[in-house]
Amino acid sequence: MVTGGDEGIFQRVGPVPAVWTADPPVPGYTDRTEQLAELRQFADQVRAAPAVVAVHARPGMGKTAFLRQAAAVLRDRFDICLQVDFAAWHRDGRVDMDGVLGGMLEALYVAQQWIPADPAGRHRRYLSLLEGQRVLVLLDNVTEPAQVEYLIPNSAHALVLVASHVRLHDLVATHRAELRHLTGLSTRHGVELLEVIGVGERVKAEPGETERLVEICGGSPHGLQIAAGRLRFQPWLSVAELVAELESEVVSNAGDPARTEGRHEMTKGLDSAYRALDADAASLCRRLAVLPGREFPERIIAAAAGIPVRVARPRIGVLVAMDLLEQVDGGFRMPDLVRMYAAGAAAAEDDPEELDRCRARVVRAWCAEAMAADRAVLLDRYRVPDSFEPVAESETAGLGKKAALRWFGRWHGSLLDVLRHAEAQQLDTEAWQLFEAMWPFYSTHSYLQAWLEAGALAVTCAHRAGAVAAEARVRCLRSRASMNQGDFAAAATDLDEARRLAETVDDGRRLLASVCDFSGQLAYRQQDFERALADFAQALAISEDLGDERGTGLQAQFCGRSLGRLGRYGEALTALDRAKLLLERAGDTRALSRTAFSRGEVLLAASREAEAVTSLHEAVEIANGLEASELVVKPLELLTELARRNGDQAAERGYLTAVVELHLAGGSPDAARYQARLQELSEED
Known part of the structure; x- marks a missing residue:
């Protein structure tokens, strides 16, 4: 043709x-x-x-x-x-x-x-x-x-x-x-690639660290090839040591020239994507790389840039489109390799003082979100007065109680990283306020090690800032974690110091009532019920004098529990009925769940078992509605014991199954004991 x-x-x-x-x-x-x-x-x-x-x-x-x-x-x-x-x-x-x-x-x-x-x-x-x-x-x-x-x-x-x-x-x-x-290789295939390219024996010897290496590289074949090269040509370097180096590079630009060069080799493939960004998107990319935390809600990203959310959204969209940000549940995450690259770009292109200001803005934005979520869980509880104005309207302010607790659970890892950063940068007020705002979450979930770490950081910051009332308050909050861990000596040390500090604060009656509350909790756990009743009675008197209805309801509940332990059942039930009425008015459903549990304990001690079972089920139902697993455990354990005592194996098995699941989810050492009993029941069938 x-x-x-x-x-x-x-x-x-x-x-x-x-x-x-x-x-x-x-x-x-x-x-x-x-x-x-x-x-x-x-x-x-x-x-x-x-x-x-x-x-x-x-x-x-x-x-x-x-x-x-x-x-x-x-x-x-x-x-x-x-x-x-x-x-x-x-x-x-x-x-x-x-x-x-x-x-x-x-x-x-x-x-x-x-x-x-x-x-x-x-x-x-x-x-x-x-x-x-x-x-x-x-x-x-x-x-x-x-x-x-x-x-x-x-x-x-x-x-x-x-x-x-x-x-x-x-x-x-x-x-x-x-x-x-095209996403990164799966963990299994990333490990297979490392084996294929010549470091099979090395990675087989350290399977857990090898999986972490694949994660850091985001499953990137290029990144894994560079990592394998490091392992081949540095036979003295273990996979664990390489992982430690790379993890430090994710959050820091410090290091010797050889490590910096290694990082550049792993990330240089990102040059073309970064160069394609406009100035605004590139700036945002660099700022996200130097922030504390690994994942960020949209509003936090906007705070990093110092712009409204509506302005930030197109820039976020560009980074997502270029695969420099990944969408995750409720927010965004920067992959580790991208973070390494962008952090290096920030060190080369940005004013260090501006980056510090950016991080401080983000810490305050996180704090504002956490404080609003805390108030969404329960508006009327004692807090040390705020010391700074939120930097932006909070997206957590309109959440319901359950949604706010879920928010804390979703972002707990990032919040803890932010708290660590705030302490390191001496953002002291923000640090202790963030810990105080996290109290509703910690008090209803079994994150003891994180709780203790966060409390230690908050105490350090409040003391360094000379914030006497704040130090007393966060010592009280930390003491509960020590109690839950069984370290009564550490809890007593915190509470003795908190009482001393509270007594020096002008108009510190509400603070003193709170300290008495925590001291009563410690005495109760140590089975010193007379002392517990005295502490709770002092807190009750202060709350009544201040006209604090919720505080009065809480202390009436604690007095009722102590009276029950002392065998004064009639007085105990009267106090608990009063607590229920006041707490219903205050809308404190978490405390209502505890009150129902306390009432069940007293009724059981008074040999009113049928009423006790009803009250314990009420406690479980309220706690389940809050998605507060910690509040569910104790009433379920008591119901389990009752079923066992009555020889009702079907009921015991049902309660035990739920108890085991809750203990396993929280990492509790008690899980093994309950699992063993569940196994016994299975063998008896």
Whole structure:
């Protein structure tokens, strides 16, 4: 066939000879089996137009290797395969598309003298040669949709497979492209890759640390190859030591030149993605990399940039589109490799003082969110007066009680990191206020080690700031964790000092009542019920004098419990009935659950078992409604004991199953004891 016009010199006398320019597959290629199988099915479909599949991934995730593997998998479906790496055709900030087309025509056996000089002529020649052919086009490092559109063959049997670090959504509208996201290797396949590339024995010896290495690298084949290189050429370096180095680089730019160079090798593949960002998105990327915490809600990200949320959203969208941020439940996470890279960029490009101001803004924003969530759980409880104004309207302010507690659970890891950072940077007021705001969560969940650590940081900061009332308060809050751990001596030390401090505070009656409350709790746990009653009675008198209805209800409950232990059952039930009435008015459902439990204990001691069971079930029901697992355990344990005492094995088994689940979830050592009893019941059946 001879074409007319200025293409008369181009003559086709038959089909284009078989051409296959794809690089061979990477040796030892692992994973991606599901994506490759899906691609084969897609290639087999009958269609009326060429097909386009755009694969998006962060640099270093193996896009190029995926294209090579795909070409091998699809080898029997196509006669022609043309591969182009656009990174090789960048000239002065743009892609030389004339050169790209010229190279593709050469690959199709068009002699140099017959390649048209003008772009339009080259494009027409390209389309005419591939018309109707079974052709696979592999386009790597694409940066914009137009590059793809220019190279789509004129054949319904064609498949264009695109790899890019940007999301090419426009191709969906213009060519009905299929979009695919290539994530990092799974832990198993990441370990397999390390074994394949020569460090198999090393990683098998340290399986747990190897899994962490894959996690730090985000499953990036490039990052894992660099890590394997470190292990091969530094045989004295253990996987655990390499992991420790990399973990320090995630949060710090400090280190010797060799470690800095190693970090650069692992992250340099991100250069192209970072350079593609506009100034605002790049600035936000750098700031997120130096923040405390690993995951961030949208409002915290906005605080990092010092801008409103509505302004931050498009910038966040850019980072997500470039795979530099990952969407997680309720917020965003920066992958560790990206964090390393962006932290290095921040050290090189940003004013250290501005980064410090950024971190301080973020600490205050977290504190504002936590304080609002604390108030959402319970508005009317004693708190040390606030010392700073929230930096932004809180998104947690409108939450209900259960949602607010879930918020604390969701962000607990980040909040603890923020508290550590606040103490290190001497943001003392924010540190103790953040710990105080976390009290509703810690008091209803079994995070004892984190609770003690956070309390220690808060006490240090309050003391350093000379905040006497705050120090007394956070010592009280820490003492509860010590009590829960069974360390009564540490709790007593905190409470003795808290009482001494409270007595020096002007108008500190509410604070003193709180200290008496905690002291009574300690005496009660030590089974010194006379002393506990005296402490609770003192707190009750102060609360009544202040007109504090909720405080009065709480102390009436504690007095009732102590009276019950002293065998004064009538007085105890009167006090607990009063507590229930006052706490219902105050809307304190957590305290109502405890009151129902206390009433069940007293009724049981008074040999009123049926009423006791009813009250214990009420305590469980209220606590379940709050999703407060710690409040559920004790009434369930008591119900279990009652069922066992009465020989009701079916009821005992049901209660035991729930108790075991709760203890296991909280990491309690008591889980084994209850599991053993559950096993006994199974053997008796």
